[in-house]
Amino acid sequence: MSKPVYTLAEGTSKASLALITLPTYGGGGLTTLGDTLLIETLTHFNRERIPERVVHAKAAGAWGEFEVTNDISHLTCAKFMNGVGKKTPVLFRLSTTGGEKGSADTVRDVRGFSVKFYTEEGNHDIVGNHVPVFFVRDPVRFPSLNRSHKKHPATNRPDWGMFWDFHANQPESVHTLMHLFGSRGIPDSIRRVTGFGVHTFKLVGADGKFRYCKFHFRPVAPITNMKPDDATRMAGANPEFHTQDLWDAIARGEHPAWKLYVQVMEPEQAETYGRAVFDITKIWPHKDFPLIEVGQMTLNKNPGNFFAEIEQAAFSPSNMVPGVAMTPDPMLQARMFAYPDAQRYRLGANYTQLPSNRPVCPVYAPFERDGKMTMTNNYNGDPNYVRSTLTPGVRSQTVQEVRHNEFLRSGGVLGLNEIPVDDEDFVQPRELWTKVFDETERRKWVTNVSETLEAVPPQIRDATIAMFSRVDPRIGQMIEAKLKGTARL
Numbered sequence: 001m002s003k004p005v006y007t008l009a010e011g012t013s014k015a016s017l018a019l020i021t022l023p024t025y026g027g028g029g030l031t032t033l034g035d036t037l038l039i040e041t042l043t044h045f046n047r048e049r050i051p052e053r054v055v056h057a058k059a060a061g062a063w064g065e066f067e068v069t070n071d072i073s074h075l076t077c078a079k080f081m082n083g084v085g086k087k088t089p090v091l092f093r094l095s096t097t098g099g100e101k102g103s104a105d106t107v108r109d110v111r112g113f114s115v116k117f118y119t120e121e122g123n124h125d126i127v128g129n130h131v132p133v134f135f136v137r138d139p140v141r142f143p144s145l146n147r148s149h150k151k152h153p154a155t156n157r158p159d160w161g162m163f164w165d166f167h168a169n170q171p172e173s174v175h176t177l178m179h180l181f182g183s184r185g186i187p188d189s190i191r192r193v194t195g196f197g198v199h200t201f202k203l204v205g206a207d208g209k210f211r212y213c214k215f216h217f218r219p220v221a222p223i224t225n226m227k228p229d230d231a232t233r234m235a236g237a238n239p240e241f242h243t244q245d246l247w248d249a250i251a252r253g254e255h256p257a258w259k260l261y262v263q264v265m266e267p268e269q270a271e272t273y274g275r276a277v278f279d280i281t282k283i284w285p286h287k288d289f290p291l292i293e294v295g296q297m298t299l300n301k302n303p304g305n306f307f308a309e310i311e312q313a314a315f316s317p318s319n320m321v322p323g324v325a326m327t328p329d330p331m332l333q334a335r336m337f338a339y340p341d342a343q344r345y346r347l348g349a350n351y352t353q354l355p356s357n358r359p360v361c362p363v364y365a366p367f368e369r370d371g372k373m374t375m376t377n378n379y380n381g382d383p384n385y386v387r388s389t390l391t392p393g394v395r396s397q398t399v400q401e402v403r404h405n406e407f408l409r410s411g412g413v414l415g416l417n418e419i420p421v422d423d424e425d426f427v428q429p430r431e432l433w434t435k436v437f438d439e440t441e442r443r444k445w446v447t448n449v450s451e452t453l454e455a456v457p458p459q460i461r462d463a464t465i466a467m468f469s470r471v472d473p474r475i476g477q478m479i480e481a482k483l484k485g486t487a488r489l
Contacts, residue, residue, distance in 0.1 A: 050311075051346045055146050056112040058103050059095035060190055060243040061310035062250055064299035066090050066117060066260070072294055075211060075264060076203040078323025080119040081294050091116040091313055091356060092299055094130075094190050094242075098149040098158075104235035105242035106226060108185040108448070109149075110176070113195030113217065114315040115297065118360045125319040126215050127339070128197040131184065133428075134280040135173035138418070139334030145170070160452045161460055168463035171421050172281045174471060175429045181448040182441060188226035190246045191256035192219045198280050199317065199332040202325040203264065210404075212265040212277065212327065214284055216291060220257040228448060250302050257298040261291035267404050275419065278329040282428055313356040314343035348372050429471045446475070450482040 031038055066080065066088045073082040080088040095112040096103065111130035116123055135145050148166035152159040167173045179185070187193040197215030204210045226234075234241045249256060263284050265277065276282035303309040316339035317332060326332060343351045349371035351357055369378050382391045437445065449468070453461050461483075469476030 052101050053095075053342065053346065055097050056095040057101045058099045058105070059093050059112070059310065060105075060246050061091065061093040061303060061306075061313065062246060062299040063301040063303070063309075064090050064092060064255070064297055066115075066295055066297045068295040069259075070293045070295070072203075072262070072292065073206070075205060075213075075262070075292075076323040077206040078119075078124070078203075078321050079121055080117050080124065080321065081323070089118045089360070090297055091118075091309075092297070093310060093313055093315065094193065094246075098146065102239070104239040106186060106231040106234045106239075108180065108228070108231070110180060111187065111193060113193070115195075115217070116313065116315060116319070116356075117321075119321050120361050121321040122359050122361060122363055123319045123357070124321045124324065125315045125317060126195075126197050126217075127315045127317045127335075128195055128199075128215070130187065130193050130195060131176060131179040132194075132196040132198065132216075132283050133175045133179065134198055134331065135167070135176045136170055137172060137279050137281050137331060139331050139338075141170060142331070142334065142338075145173075161456045164453065164456055164464045165460045168460060168467050171467045171470070172425045174426065174467060175281050175432070177449075178429045178432050178445070178471070182437065182445050183225040184223075185448070186226045186228065186231045187242070188224050188230075190242050191249055192221045192224045194218055194223060195258065197317075199329050199335075200265075200278050200327045201320075201332075202327055203262070204323050204325055210325065211267070212270055214263045214289075216261040216263065217258040217297065218261065220259060220296070246299075247302055250299060255298050255300045257296055259296055260294045262294055263289040263291060265289055270404070274424075278327055280329060280331050281425065309356050312347060312351075312354050314340075314347060314351050314354075316340050316343070350374055426470050433472050433475065442478075446478045446482055450479050453479070453483060 033039065068081060068084055068086045071082055071084050076082070080086070093112070093114045095114075096105065096107060096109045097112060098109055099107060112127070113130050114125065114127045116125050136142065145166060148162045149158075151157055152162060167177060184194070195217030200212050200214055202210045203213045238244065246256070263286075265273065265284065270277045276284065316336065318326075318336035318340060320326070326336065347354065350373050352359075353373075353375040369384055382388075433442065449464075453464060456464070465476045465479050468479065
């Protein structure tokens with residue numbers, strides 16, 4: 001009979017070590033159920049993986065702070081956006097959308113851009129993308145959208161046929177496709193990527209008055225992108241290229257920074273502005289609603305442990321502080337449910353108690369208690385039912401009344417997810433093509449799209465070309481010429 005040799009971990013007493021160095025037999029060839037260290041090690045190893053995110057699984061992240069540079073207290077009572085010089089800790093996460101955790105950073109994909117503000121009023125999350133619009137406005141299509149961007153169920157490979165089949169049949173996505181297949185579809189660095197809240201929110205002032213708003217992050221460094229050939233090469237040479245670039249820059253003391261801006265729309269303007277107020281396939285032109293600076297986010301600390309701090313971080317657009325409120329955008333409403341539900345599945349019912357998700361201020365929510373892995377005192381003996389006379393401090397909080405008539409307007413947002421695609425869906429993509437893209441960018445865009453259509457079934461290819469021809473007939477002509485090899489692009 002012999003005993004295994006173990007290294008004494010820091011802080012472990014010899015007495016506690018003796019409890020786990022139990023006998024083996026036959027010179028170590030036979031272990032017993034009494035070797036609890038072995039059993040604990042193996043069983044924990046079998047359980048150390050948690051479900052990865054269905055989308056946005058591959059990510060990098062870092063800690064930082066947000067500092068107000070322009071007081072907007074006349075627009076919102078949210079404390080973290082008021083008072084020049086005020087600082088708020090933040091957690092940042094940027095991800096690709098379709099790939100699994102082991103996929104490459106440098107793929108052509110919409111990036112998820114998420115920031116958690118740890119404010120004295122609770123956590124506030126801005127959870128958006130690196131492009132200003134989204135593919136669909138009907139939330140029931142969201143699962144199908146993401147399945148079409150993932151692997152084919154038979155071949156287990158990405159499939160451009162599925163991709164274009166979905167989008168040719170949901171052509172409201174054309175605006176996002178114009179962005180995705182342009183230069184910004186492949187950023188060359190996380191430090192130089194834009195971020196957009198995408199949805200419309202409400203900024204609520206201390207007087208109860210509100211305005212509609214959109215959130216924008218713009219990097220202080222110049223916005224730069226990666227050439228497709230370089231991205232393909234880097235995907236093989238260093239799949240963690242963007243992750244490493246962010247980490248190394250922060251470690252060198254080169255702290256990346258973004259300016260936070262808001263666009264503001266008065267309720268009176270919204271009544272006549274059309275469905276673009278809440279339709280996330282549309283933007284608000286800057287000439288109509290100029291950017292208003294709020295502050296600067298600076299990332300200055302790498303995670304000490306990626307799993308604990310970034311993988312377990314849980315973001316949701318439902319995390320709002322007083323002074324910011326939701327709107328009836330159907331996609332926002334759906335995400336406000338789906339994101340917390342995804343975190344409950346991945347991390348458990350008490351995911352908000354994990355360090356990365358825990359507010360820095362006291363949050364009293366006794367109607368949510370118990371459950372697996374409770375890490376607090378669980379509200380001790382306080383009754384956890386509404387209108388308790390035994391615990392006078394426990395009461396339901398009335399949400400501040402900031403309704404507009406958006407649910408009542410004829411032709412308004414009530415049926416936004418049911419609106420069929422019409423000519424209005426092609427106006428902004430057409431302006432992007434004709435007024436924002438120069439000729440060089442147009443030719444790059446056509447090349448990027450054409451390469452994905454080469455092996456697509458003819459009927460899907462034709463439908464895709466027809467969709468882009470509705471933006472501008474020249475797009476369809478250029479794609480057809482490129483596929484036939486008759487164009488010099």
